[in-house]
C-alpha cells in the first residue's frame with residue numbers, strides 16, 4: 001500500500017446520515033438489506049441489554065456496568081464484521097459485542113457481577129476475556145494473531161479499545177509489532193469522546209486517532225460510529241485486508257458515551273447536557289429504523305418480533321442474575337502462580353482471620369464470606 005493511502009480521508013465515512021438518508025460514497029457500498037436488517041435486530045437487542053444491565057446495577061444485582069448505550073453500532077458492527085472462526089479481544093465496555101458473538105448474556109455479566117474473572121468459555125466463543133487494564137488486550141490480540149499467522153491459519157483478530165487507551169504504551173507496542181510483522185489484526189478504537197472525565201483534546205494533539213496509523217505503517221480510517229452501515233463497510237474492508245495477508249489496520253469510530261463512565265461516575269461534573277443532547281439526535285438505532293422503514297424492509301410485524309426477542313434476552317438476564325454469585329475469597333489467591341508462595345499464604349491467612357472475625361461479629365455476613373465454589 002502506498003503511504004498516502006494509509007492516511008485517513010479528510011471526512012469521516014458515513015453511509016446513512018443522522019436523518020436516515022443514504023449518503024453516496026465512492027469507496028464504500030451500502031451493505032445489503034439483509035445485512036442491515038440483521039444489524040438493526042442486533043441494535044435493538046444491544047439497547048435492551050444496556051438498559052437491563054444498568055437497571056440490574058441499580059437493583060444491586062450487578063456490581064458495575066460500563067454501558068455502551070449510544071455505541072451500539074460499534075458493538076454490533078464489530079461482532080458482525082467477523083467470521084465465526086475469527087477472534088474478538090474486548091474491553092470492560094464491550095459486553096454487548098461479546099453477547100453478539102454468541103456468549104449468553106448471563107455469562108457475559110459474571111465479571112460485572114463480581115462472580116469470577118470471566119463467565120464464558122473463551123475458546124468456544126473465540127472471545128478473549130474482557131480486559132479492564134487499559135490496552136493490555138491489544139498486546140494479547142497481536143500475539144494471538146501472530147501465532148495464528150505462523151500456523152498458517154486465516155484467523156482475523158479484532159482488538160477493541162477506547163480513545164483513552166490509545167495513550168497507553170501498550171497501544172504503541174501492539175500497533176508497532178503488528179505492522180512490522182504484518183499481523184492480521186484490526187484495531188478498532190471507539191472514540192466516545194471521554195476517558196472517564198478526560199476529553200479527547202487532553203488525550204492527543206494528532207489530527208485524529210486514525211492519523212496515528214501511518215506512523216506505524218498501516219492504514220488508518222475514520223468512520224461514523226453511530227452509523228452501523230458505515231461501521232460494517234469500513235470494518236469489512238479492514239477484515240478482508242487482514243485475511244488476505246495485507247496486515248493490520250487502525251479504525252477510529254466517532255461516537256459518544258451517552259451515559260456516565262459507570263454507575264460510580266457523575267458525568268454532570270465534566271460535560272454539558274447540551275452536548276449529550278446533540279449526540280442523542282445522532283442515535284444509531286433511530287437512523288437505521290428510519291432508513292429501513294422508508295425502504296419498506298422494516299415492517300411493524302418485524303419491529304414487534306425484534307422487540308419481543310430483545311425482551312426475552314432481558315428477562316433471561318434478570319432471571320440468571322437474581323441468584324447470588326457464590327464467591328470463595330480464597331479464589332483471590334488461587335491461580336496467581338502455579339505454586340502458592342509463602343507471601344500469598346500469609347496474605348490468605350490474614351484475610352481468613354479478618355473474615356472469621358467479621359462473621360462472628362455480624363452473622364449476616366456469613367452468606368457472603370461462607371460460600372465456596
Ligand SMILES: Cc1ncc(C[n+]2csc(CCOP(=O)(O)OP(=O)(O)O)c2C)c(N)n1
Pocket residue numbers: 093132133134161162163164165166192194195196257261
Ligand atoms: C492501565 C490502566 N490505567 C488506568 C485505568 C483506570 N481506568 C479505567 S477506565 C479508564 C478510562 C478509559 O477510557 P477509554 O479508553 O476512552 O475507554 P471508555 O471507558 O471510554 O470506553 C481509566 C483511566 C485502567 N483500567 N487501566
